[in-house]
Amino acid sequence: MALDRWIALILLGICLAYGYAAWFTMDSSLAPFMRRNPIWPSTFPKVLSVLGIITALIILLGLEKGEAKEGEIDYRRLGDYHIGQALTLLALMVAYALCLRPLGFLFSTTAFLIVGSYILGERKWLMMVPIALVATLIVWYLVQQVLGIYMRPLPGFFGG
Template identity: 80%
Template sequence: MALDRWIALVLLGICIVYGYTAWFTMDGSLAPFMRRNPIWPSTFPKVLSIIGIVASLVILLGLEKGEEKIGDIDHRRLGDYFIGQALFLLGLMVVYALCLRPMGFVFSTSAFLIVGSFILGERKWHVMVPVALIATGAVWYLVQEVLGIFLRPLPFFMGV
């Protein structure tokens, strides 16, 4: 069995356990007044588990490949698969997580998006910077103002 099918099998097991938890154990501890709500805290995990199960089954059954045969990963030629870019992105994610609180959301997220797109090969700075700033500002506004969740926008030494 190919590597993608093994990963899909593992993800199928995880999604089944996650779905069982969402469908049967999360709803039992709800307060009585919350049981009349149309959307419960378990609604999103239920939807995620269903999507994960369907996607895993599609990969397991080979429905995503269609007529065209997609080659399996050749483990003898891992150097041909841009492992360096993947490792740099993983390192960048760790740095982003560590800088998020002290440097603030706006700076950390903008820097992550700009450096990440540079690692992936984008060289148009006049496109990268505005897109990163607009995306960061939109996400910050939605989380802070619409959802009402405090998200430190600026570094700790600038107040707020």
């Protein structure tokens, strides 16, 4: 079996577990008044799990394969790909998740976007920094003010 199908099989297992949690365990702890809402906190995870399962099945069944074979991943030449870049981004994601609460959303997300774009090859600091700041502030405003979900904007030692 090709490498892309192995990855799809692993992602299928993750999506199935995520879907099980979204469909059966997340809604049991809802308050009674929230059960009448048309959109629950588990709505987006449910949609994500279904889309992930469909995508993984399409890859597993080979339905996305066309005539061209030049874009396939050759597992014998993994060293030719940017594995270091991908692993560094994964480590950055873990660091972001760990820093989110103690350092606050604004600093953590801005730093994640700047460092992530640097890892991916962007070197224009005058573009990276303002775009990261604006994107972070827009997401924080939407989540905090529009959705009403509190996210600690500043580090704990600033009283955030």
